[in-house]
Amino acid sequence: MPARTLPGLGAMLLSLFVVSGLAGLIYQSLWSHYLGLTLGHAAYAQGLVLAIFMGGMALGAWLAGQRGVRWKRLLMLYAAAEALIGLFGLAFPGVFASYTALSQDRVLPALGVGLAGQLYPWVSAALLILPACVLLGATFPLLSAGYLRASGEPNGRVFGGLYFANSLGAAAGALVATFLLLPAYGLPGAMRFAGVANLLVAAGAALVSLRLHEQAAPAPVGAREAAHTPPRSTDTRLARKLLLVAALSGGFSFVYEIGWIRLLNQALGTTLHAFELMLAAFLLGLAFGGWRVRRRAAALANPLQAAGFAQIWMGVSALLSLVVFAQSFQWVGWLMEAVSRNDSGYLLFSLGSAAVAIAVMFPAAFFAGMALPLFTVSLLRAGGGEAGIGRIYAANTLGAIGGVLLMMHVLIPLIGVRWGITLAAVGDALLGFWLLGTVRSGLARTAGLAALALGAALGLSMAMGKPDPREQAAGVFRSGTVRLSDESEIAFLRDGKTATIAVARSGAHDSAAIITNGKSDAAMTLSLDASPRGDEFTMVALGALPLALHPHPRSVGVIGWGSGLSTHTLLGSPKVERVETVEIEPAIHAGARMFGERVARAYGDPRSRVHFDDARRFFASGQRRYDVIVSEPSNPWVSGVASLFTREFYAFLRSHLAEDGVLVQWLQTYEIDDALLATMLAAVLQEFPDAEAYLAHNVDLIIVAYPGTRHGADHARLQHPDLSRELKRVGLGNADELALRRIGGRDVLQAFVRALNAPVHTDAHPLVALRAPAARFRGESSQTLQLLVDGGLPVLDMLDGRTPLPASADIQTFVDHRFTIAHREAATLAGALRNGPETADMLAIGDEDRLMRLEALLAMSGRTPIDNLWSWSVAAADIAEASLGLLPADDLRGAWIAPSWIDRGSDQHPAVRHILAMYAAAAHRDSAGMRQTGEAVLQLPDSLPVKMQEQALLIAQLGAIGQRDFAAVESLHQGYGVALPHSERLRLVRHLIRVWALDRRQPGAGKPQPQIQDAVPVTVPPPG
Incomplete structure (x- = not known):
C-alpha cells in the first residue's frame, strides 16, 4: 500500500498534467513555426515536428517504462523531467538563432546541392527538438505509474483521467499559442511562457512527492484492480499483440489527422488560425475519449473487448467523416453569408470553422482517445507491470510517426488524401475485429452488427464522401461561393505533398487558373489573341521589370513557380543565361503545364531549371549568387507564406544577390490592410538601402530593392522579338507605359511605413501570419500608395520628383490597371475643360x-x-x-x-x-x-x-x-x-x-510620430 495519500491527490495531479499538456502543444505549435523557417513550408514543418514529437515521446516513454520499476520516487522523477523541459523551452530561442546562422552561413554552403545538403535541414531540425520530445514522452509513464503507486484508484480510471487531462491541456495549448501568446509575445516570448509553465508543473509535482514520502518499492498494480482481475504472470503473447495493435492504432489515427487537415484546408482556408482550430478539434476528441474510459473504469470487465469495439467504431467514424467533409463546403458557404465581414464576424467565422472541424474529426478522435488507455489497462491486467505503461505508450507514438510519414510521403502522392483516410479506416476496423477474435467471448451477434455498420459506412463513403471538384476549387472560405460555375472544367486535380492543386479551365473565356487549396494563385487566357486577365499584368511585370532595370541579368533566381509565366517572360531576353526557379510543391509545376504555349519557354528552354526545394536551403547550398531574384509567393495570409516577407528572409536574399543585383518582390494589396503592408515594407527597407514601388495591377505592387547601385529603367532592354508582343498586350510596350507604373522610391515607402508606425516584420514576431487571415476575411485592401498617384494632387511631384506623363503619351487603357484609366480620364477632362465637351470622347470618362x-x-x-x-x-x-x-x-x-x-x-x-x-x-x-x-x-x-x-x-x-x-x-x-x-x-x-x-x-529613425487623428464630424450645410 502507498505510504500516505493526500486529499485531492487525483485532482492535483490531473491539474498539473493539464498544464503540462498545454505547454507541450505550445512547443509543438511553435516548433512548427521555427522549423518552417528551415524546411520552407508549413506542411513539411508540421509533419516533421509531429513525427519527431511522437518519435521522441515514444523513445522517452520506452526508456521510462524500462527503468520505471527500479526507480523509487517516480513523481520526483516526473518533476525533474518537467523541469528539464522547462529549461529547454527557455533556452530554445537562442539556440535556434545560433543554429540558423551556422546552417546558412557555413554548413549548407559547405554541403552543397548533394544528398548531404538535402538531408541536413531535416536531420538537424529533428535533432534540435528531439531531447525535449524524449523528456515529454517520459512524463506520461512516470506520472501514471507514480499516481498508481500513490492512490488506490483502478488503473483504467488513472490512465483515462491522465489521457483526458493531457489532451485537454494540449487542445487549449494549440489555441493559446496562436490566439494569445504569439500576438502578445512573439515566438521567443511564447516559448519562454511554455518553459515557465513546465517549471511550475515541476514545482507542483515535487511538492506532491515530498508530502507523499514516496516509497522505495512500488506497490503491485494488480492488487488494486477489481475482484475479477486478480494478479497473474505476464501473458507474453497477448502483450506483443497489444504493442502491435497500439502501434497500428496510433498510425491510423495520425493518418486521419494529416488527412483531415489537408481536406479541411480546402473548405476553411490554409491559414494559421484554421490549422490550430483543426488541431484543437482533434485533441478535444482524444481528451473526451480518455474521459469516457475514466468514467467507465470501474465497469471495465474486459478492456480488450472494449478496445476492439473502439477500433471498429473509430474506423466507421473515419469513413463517415468523409461524408461530413463533403458537406462542409455548403456549411462554410452558409457561414460566410450569415456573418458580417468585421472582427466580430471573424470571431463567429472562427467558431463556425471550429464547429465544422469538430463535426469532421471529433467522432473518430473520440474513439482514438479511448484506445490508448484501454490498451494500457489490458496490458497491465495481463501482468505487464509498470514497464508496460511505457511500452504501450512508446508503441502507440512510434506508430504515429509511421502514420505521419506514410500519409505524407506515400499515400497522398500515390492514392490521394481521401483514399488514404479510407484505407486507414478499413485497417482500423479490421484491427478491431482481430482484437475481438482474441477475446472469444460470444460476441458473434454484436460483431456481426459492427460489420454491417462498417459495410454501410464504407458504402456511404464511396457514394457521398467524394466532394465535387468544383467545390474543392471554389475557395468558399474567401468568396462565399460554394461551387464554380458549370462552364468551368476541372482539367487537373492532384493531392500534392503540401497542398491540393487544381487547374480550372473556362471555355467561355478560353482561360485557366491554377488553384491551391481552393485559392487561385494565377489565372490567364490561353491565347495571346484574347484580352489579358488581371494576374497576367503582374506575372509578366515580375519578369519584365528586372530585364528593364538590370543591364546584364545573366543569372536569375525565382521563388515560386505559380503559372510559370514570370519565368517564361524572363527567358524572353537573350541576355538571361540561366533561370533557376525554386518551387516546393511539384504538383504546381505539373498543373501549370495546362497553360501550354503561354508558358512554353519555362518548360522547354534549356536555360530554365526548376528545383523542388525550399528557397532558403537551395540558395544557401553552393553559395549561389544571382543578378536578379524574383520572389512571387502566394498571399501572406496563407499558412507559412508570411515567413517570406520578414527581415531575416530579406537579409538572406540580399546575401545571395550580386553587388549590383536586383530583388523583385510581389506584394499583394488585396486581402490585407495598410498596417500589414507597411510592416512587410519595413522589413525590405531594413535590409536594402534603396527600393522603389511599381503598380503591376490594380491590387498588386512590385517592390524593387537594390543592395547597391540602382541602374535606372531602360525600356530598350525589353526590345526583343520574343517579348514585344507579350509586353504590349499587358501595357508594357513602351517607355511611357513602364514609367506610368512607377509609384515612388525609398523615401516615399519609408514615409508610408512611418505613417503607419509599422514595426519591422521578423521571424520572431510573425504579425502578418497572425493578423492577415482576419484582414482577408474583412475584405481589407491597401490603397494608400496607389492614391499617391491617382488621388488627384501633385503629391509625388513634390515628394519624389515625379513628372506626370503628358496627355499625348502612348498609353493603353486597361480596366485592370487604375493608373491607365486615371490618365485617360485626366486627359479627357482637361480637353473637355479647355475646348468644350463636344471636342472630347466623353465615353472615355x-x-x-x-x-x-x-x-x-x-x-x-x-x-x-x-x-x-x-x-x-x-x-x-x-x-x-x-x-x-x-x-x-x-x-x-x-x-x-x-x-x-x-x-x-x-x-x-x-x-x-x-x-x-x-x-x-x-x-x-x-x-x-x-x-x-x-x-x-x-x-x-x-x-x-x-x-x-x-x-x-x-x-x-x-x-x-x-x-x-x-x-x-x-x-x-x-x-x-x-x-x-x-x-x-x-x-x-x-x-x-x-x-x-x-x-x-528631425532626420533619422525613431523620432516621435504625429498621431493619426480620427475625423471630427463637422457638417457643412449648403448656403441658402
Missing part, C-alpha cells in the same frame, strides 16, 4: 457621376458670378481630383491654368477666384503659389465641401514642402487640419505628408 459633375460644372460656370457656390465647389473639387495631379502643366493650360471655361474677372465670386488660383498654382507645381493660395482658400469665410478643404490643406502643405519649410506642414495641420474631418480616401495621405515633413525636420 468611365465614372458616370464624374461625367455628370463635369456637365454641371461647365453649365454653372457659364454664369457670372457663380450663383450656387456649394454645388459649383462640389463639382470643381471632383473634376480637379481626377485631372490636376495626373498631367503636366502644359496639358492643364486652358483647363486649370488660365482656364478658358469660366470668367475669372472681378465680377466673379471672390471664393471662386481664390479656388481657381489655388488650382492654377497646383497645376504649375508652383510651391510658393500653392502654399499661399491653399491657405487663402482655407481662410475663406464661405462654407466649402470637405473634399475641397482637404485639397486646399494638402496643396498648401505640399507647397511648404516644395519650399523646404517643413515646419510649416505641421503648423498648417494644427491651424486648419485638426478641425477638418478626414475623408477615408485621403486620411492616411494627409498623415503621410506630415510624417514626411517631420522626418526632414
